[in-house]
Amino acid sequence: NLSSIDVQDNITGVTPAYLSGDTNDDGILEPGEVWMYNATGIAEEGQYANLGNVTGTPEVGDDVTDEDPSHYFGSAPLIDIEKSTNGDDADTPTGPTIDEGDPVNWEYVVTNIGNVNLTNINVTDNQGEVPVYQSGDTNIDGILEPGEIWTYTASGVAGVGQYSNIGNVTGEYNGLEVNDSDPSHYFGEEPPRSTLGNxxxxxxxxxxxxxxxxxxxxxxxxxxxxxxxxxxxxxxxxxxxxxxxxxxxxxxxxxxxxxxxxxxxxxxxxxxxxxxxxxxxxxxxxxxxxxxxxxxxxxxxxxxxxLPLSIDIEKSTNGQDADDPKGPTVEVGSTVEWEYVVTNTGSANLTNINVTDDQGVIPVFQGIDLNNDDILAPGEMWTYTANGTAEFGQYVNNATATGEYEGETVEDSDPSHYYGEEKDVPTAHPLLTVALIGMGIVLFLRRKEE
Missing domain, CATH: 2.60.40.10 (Immunoglobulins)
Structure with a gap:
């Protein structure tokens, strides 16, 4: 028989307490008898070991003793996410200043800071950005091992004003979900506006x-x-x-x-x-x-x-444009006056201006060469005139104006018409004619009677 049974644990604070087994309640651990003790504590992270020790005093001789170790592993599934904006951690506002419209690049660094493998890793962003896995799964097994770091990225375009979004990560260990989140910020600044002309x-x-x-x-x-x-x-x-x-x-x-x-x-x-x-x-x-x-x-x-090179001539007869027959009616033998108005309707200066008439009429320059430089400038008008003697019947003549610019010739023509009529010969009124004839007959008859 053993008495004075003492059960200890080598870890301070762990105190085994007797539960049961002393059937006689006599405090003597008889041969074959089994006494139960227990102790409780809070599991710690990682590998844990403690040593149980027991001593007893026999009826004869020295105390006897024994010990036995025991272990457990304290699992700690933990995950961490660190989000940055354009390389700036920016947990608090304002974060980096970014011009409106410029790119924004977010990085999400996920680390297993626990001591057990994590699976089903999921990274999201509360503003709808879609983080995309980039690297870190060294075994390519979809398991985020302790200490392993996975990197994700997303991008967007900067708006105006203070912006905040939160990166979230979740993982699983034996059905237990672990998670973490981290905010990041930037301030979108409206850049100076630009101008273009001219x-x-x-x-x-x-x-x-x-x-x-x-x-x-x-x-x-x-x-x-x-x-x-x-x-x-x-x-x-x-x-x-x-x-x-x-x-x-x-x-x-x-x-x-x-x-x-x-x-x-x-x-x-x-x-x-x-x-x-x-x-x-x-x-x-x-x-x-x-x-x-x-x-x-x-x-x-x-x-x-x-404006392409262009010249215009407008010819008139006795003040009428008369492009179409028959034009003004003039008396045969009278003077006909023609006017030729030449205009530079293009955008380049014209030189060597020449005005002709196909009926042998010779147009004579009258004015207006504004600069007296023999250059018909754009929009400038020169006037020419000619005259002739009216002929009988329908008459037409065509005026042509030409000018030059750097060896290129432009031309325009314009017709004009008149109708020549003979002067009327006076004739007696029919009644007067009858009266004169009657008077002639009367005179003739009187002379015959005489």
Whole structure:
């Protein structure tokens, strides 16, 4: 028999307490008798070991003792997510400042900070962003092992103002779900707006380069598109030929100029100074695409236009246009006055002006050469006159005007008509004729009687 039974545990605070087994309640552990003790505690994380020890005193001899270890493993399923915005942890506002419209890149770093494997890892974002797995599952087994780090990313476009979104992660261990979340922030700043323009001009010499003598063209339609050919807005040139697009966000744009009636585009990209050349394609009136940065003012997008070489002659007879017969009626032998008005209806200066008439009439210059330079400038009108003697019947003559610009000749013709009539010979009234005949007969009869 053993008495003075003492059960201990090597871990401080663990105190085994007797439960049962002493059938005689005599405090003597008899041969074969089994006594039960227990102790309780709070499981700790990781591997745990403690040692149970018992001593007893026999009736004869020294105390006897024994010990026995025991172990458990304290599982701690834990997960962590750390979210960053454009490389900034940004747990609190404002976070990084990002221009409106610029890209935003979020990174989600998920770590198993526990001591057991986790499965069914799911990463979400409360603002609808979709995190996409990038790397970290070294075994490619879908198990987030202790200490293993998986990385996810998502991207978006910055809006205006304070923005916050929260990354969430969940995982499972033996049916138990663990989770974590982490916020991130940015402040979307509206960047300075940009401006694009500039000028549409009448290219008198058609060389595609602005000159001091060139003038702006009012009322020309100008369209603005994004680099992706999305229509943005439209405007028209002002009275001096200028246009402007303002309040533009940074990005890629091109301009489209719409030709007014009868105009043609000047050649593009002439010379070496991009501020005074024409940028419009002669095919469709569009410029190349340009990139505007925030706050940029780009006033270099111009278009030269010109009216094709053109001359006009208008001929009149005795003050009547008389393009069609029969024209004015004139007396045969009277003087016929012809006037020839020659106008430069194009956009380039014309020289070597020549006015002829196909009936041998010689037009004579009268005026008005405004600069006395023998150059018929655009819009300028010169007047010629000629005269002749009216002929009998229907008469037509054709006037022709020609002019030259850099070796190219332009021409126009215009007919005019008159109708020549003989002067009427006076004739007696029929009653007068009868009376005269009667008087003649009476005189004749009287002389015969005499």
């Amino acid at each position: 000028y549409v001009w009448e290219d008198l010499d058609r060389d595609g380069i602005q000159d001091e003598t060139d003038t702006g063209i009012a009322g020309v339609t100008v369209n603005l598109y994004t680099g992706g050919e999305v229509f943005v807005t439209s405007t028209t040139t002002n009275e001096t030929g200028y246009y402007l697009f303002t309040n533009l966000v940074a990005g890629d744009y091109f301009v489209e100029f719409v030709l007014p009636d009868d105009y043609e585009f000047s050649p593009a990209d002439q010379g070496v100074d991009d501020t005074v050349d024409s940028d419009a394609s002669v095919i469709d009136g569009r410029t190349v695409t340009t990139s505007l940065f925030a706050g940029e003012v780009d006033l270099t997008w111009d278009a030269g236009m010109y």
